[in-house]
Amino acid sequence: MAMAAAIVATMPALKHLTRITFTPPFPRKLQKFHSLASLSPTFTQEDPEQQRLEQKQQNQLTNNNNTSRSSSSTSYFPKRGQTLELVCESLAFKGKGVCKVAETGFVVMCDRALPGERFIGRVTRRKGSYAEVTKVETITPHWDLVDAPCEYAPYCGGCKTQNLSYESQLRAKEQQVRELTIHVGKFSDKVPEFCSIMKPIVPCVIQFHYRNKMEFSFGSKKWLPKELLGEKQVGNEKYALGLHAPGFFDKVLNVDKCLLQSEPANMVLSAIQDCWRDSQFGLTPYDVHSHTGFLKHLMLRTGRNAETGLPELMVNFVTSLYKPELLKPLVEKISAIPEVVSIMNNVNTSVGNTSVGEEEYILYGKSTITEILRGLTFQISANSFFQTNTHQACEAEVLYKLIEDCAGLRGDGSQIVLDLFCGTGTIGLTLARRAKHVYGYEVVPQAISDAHRNAKLNRISNATFVQGDLNKIDESFGNNFPKPDIVISDPNRPGMHMKLLKFLIKLKAPRIVYVSCNPATCARDLDYLCHGVKEKNIKGCYKLKSLQPVDMFPHTPHIECICLLELF
Numbered sequence: 001m002a003m004a005a006a007i008v009a010t011m012p013a014l015k016h017l018t019r020i021t022f023t024p025p026f027p028r029k030l031q032k033f034h035s036l037a038s039l040s041p042t043f044t045q046e047d048p049e050q051q052r053l054e055q056k057q058q059n060q061l062t063n064n065n066n067t068s069r070s071s072s073s074t075s076y077f078p079k080r081g082q083t084l085e086l087v088c089e090s091l092a093f094k095g096k097g098v099c100k101v102a103e104t105g106f107v108v109m110c111d112r113a114l115p116g117e118r119f120i121g122r123v124t125r126r127k128g129s130y131a132e133v134t135k136v137e138t139i140t141p142h143w144d145l146v147d148a149p150c151e152y153a154p155y156c157g158g159c160k161t162q163n164l165s166y167e168s169q170l171r172a173k174e175q176q177v178r179e180l181t182i183h184v185g186k187f188s189d190k191v192p193e194f195c196s197i198m199k200p201i202v203p204c205v206i207q208f209h210y211r212n213k214m215e216f217s218f219g220s221k222k223w224l225p226k227e228l229l230g231e232k233q234v235g236n237e238k239y240a241l242g243l244h245a246p247g248f249f250d251k252v253l254n255v256d257k258c259l260l261q262s263e264p265a266n267m268v269l270s271a272i273q274d275c276w277r278d279s280q281f282g283l284t285p286y287d288v289h290s291h292t293g294f295l296k297h298l299m300l301r302t303g304r305n306a307e308t309g310l311p312e313l314m315v316n317f318v319t320s321l322y323k324p325e326l327l328k329p330l331v332e333k334i335s336a337i338p339e340v341v342s343i344m345n346n347v348n349t350s351v352g353n354t355s356v357g358e359e360e361y362i363l364y365g366k367s368t369i370t371e372i373l374r375g376l377t378f379q380i381s382a383n384s385f386f387q388t389n390t391h392q393a394c395e396a397e398v399l400y401k402l403i404e405d406c407a408g409l410r411g412d413g414s415q416i417v418l419d420l421f422c423g424t425g426t427i428g429l430t431l432a433r434r435a436k437h438v439y440g441y442e443v444v445p446q447a448i449s450d451a452h453r454n455a456k457l458n459r460i461s462n463a464t465f466v467q468g469d470l471n472k473i474d475e476s477f478g479n480n481f482p483k484p485d486i487v488i489s490d491p492n493r494p495g496m497h498m499k500l501l502k503f504l505i506k507l508k509a510p511r512i513v514y515v516s517c518n519p520a521t522c523a524r525d526l527d528y529l530c531h532g533v534k535e536k537n538i539k540g541c542y543k544l545k546s547l548q549p550v551d552m553f554p555h556t557p558h559i560e561c562i563c564l565l566e567l568f
């Protein structure tokens with residue numbers, strides 16, 4: 001694969017606006033990665049391959065349950081529209097409740113059903129060996145019920161488990177990782193070492209205001225709860241700014257405040273909510289049906305000033321056109337908030353729901369914000385990935401400390417590190433101080449520029465970052481770096497591509513640290529690396545030494561895992 005160093009061309013300043021044009025053709029490819037950053041499940045435009053995989057894994061799990069059903073009831077399959085009385089037993093993918101139909105043991109999945117909850121569900125669709133239901137009515141609530149502090153919690157697609165005690169959330173996540181490791185990863189829990197491999201989940205001490213990045217959508221159709229559906233909404237009252245309501249790609253739940261993001265970010269959100277519908281400004285939300293309208297998304301990102309440690313904020317307006325004069329009143333209002341140091345405009349003319357623009361403009365301040373991590377300073381641009389839980393990743397340093405411990409660098413400066421899916425270089429640069437050289441690979445050109453800038457900023461000269469798509473590697477991949485002693489792989493939710501897995505099996509680096517934000521694809525990839533793929537005549541060559549779940553996302557179904565693999 002020809003991997004070219006990133007080129008992010010900066011065009012001459014246009015009056016007060018700086019225009020940054022991206023190297024084509026990457027934005028099309030990025031759509032799916034960045035839409036995954038959203039909190040709303042409906043907003044995510046997931047890769048069909050990923051959906052097939054999740055479906056397969058779901059079937060594998062439910063098959064396990066469904067094959068243990070009594071033979072008299074194995075023919076049972078509920079009909080579409082049928083109502084059933086159900087009890088939720090546990091949580092599975094995307095936080096869906098796993099329930100069994102009494103006397104048959106047949107498994108159904110229900111969004112927003114929580115462990116212990118008895119409810120009436122209506123069958124909506126058949127999916128492989130199981131069925132999906134929607135909740136009609138709760139008969140008795142779930143165990144460990146707590147009051148959800150957020151007023152939007154019953155509807156919002158983000159915090160699905162806010163009214164489940166945090167201890168129960170942790171238990172459910174730990175159980176989910178364990179089940180996936182056994183059923184998808186094919187690791188036996190009957191062997192004595194299984195208990196020592198599976199580490200208990202690391203909780204997150206701060207359970208609110210932990211997210212440093214939130215992406216809200218502008219919409220022309222406000223989502224309303226059932227009880228308000230009759231209310232007439234005229235003109236701009238129909239407009240909304242918030243998160244997509246689960247199940248509706250075209251309806252937006254209006255939110256004035258989000259308890260997951262920082263206080264300054266909430267100040268910005270509230271300031272924008274106060275005025276964006278004002279007809280004198282002529283601002284319109286983008287309509288996903290007619291493909292008209294101007295405002296698409298609002299991204300708020302919180303960092304910290306490297307000298308003072310105080311919060312600093314980036315505001316990114318994603319619009320369908322480049323019309324900075326329309327944004328001027330909003331820019332004037334929010335630039336008055338002292339924490340706001342950067343206001344960006346990503347212009348996205350495509351009909352897709354992505355927040356990455358083909359062009360990016362600075363409307364106010366600088367084009368990056370900073371964050372401090374393990375004594376290093378990182379500059380982050382609007383479209384670069386950065387771990388979203390600042391406390392767990394940066395302040396308490398849980399995640400990066402665990403990664404460093406797993407990497408187990410000797411510290412004599414003799415070892416080579418390969419940092420796959422390196423983003424802005426955070427993992428590689430924190431390891432570079434103890435390594436001979438770090439080689440990082442990443443698809444987003446902006447993230448690669450950030451990584452170069454971050455290496456320079458921290459006076460690290462033993463790190464090389466290269467832009468390229470790790471799903472498209474060919475035989476030549478690996479020719480440009482020496483054999484690594486340690487591979488770090490930190491992919492997005494779809495996990496690693498088969499080409500990359502094959503490369504790693506052939507490469508045979510002594511150690512792999514696999515950092516994953518999707519325990520399902522993580523289990524699949526661990527299975528390939530450790531057990532191989534019979535049909536493809538690929539032999540696995542790694543032993544799973546430890547699997548450590550970390551809660552980076554309280555109240556949401558997401559789980560982070562750090563796995564250590566060693567060559568047998």
Ligand SMILES: C[S@@+](CC[C@H](N)C(=O)[O-])C[C@H]1O[C@@H](n2cnc3c(N)ncnc32)[C@H](O)[C@@H]1O
Nearest residue numbers: 385421422423426442443469470471490491492
């Ligand atoms: C979970 S993030 C990890 C980033 C980084 N390791 C960190 O901790 O900040 C995954 C990264 O993989 C990148 N990525 C996604 N798909 C990729 C691909 N096919 N090839 C290379 N990089 C990819 C994303 O842009 C993102 O920066």
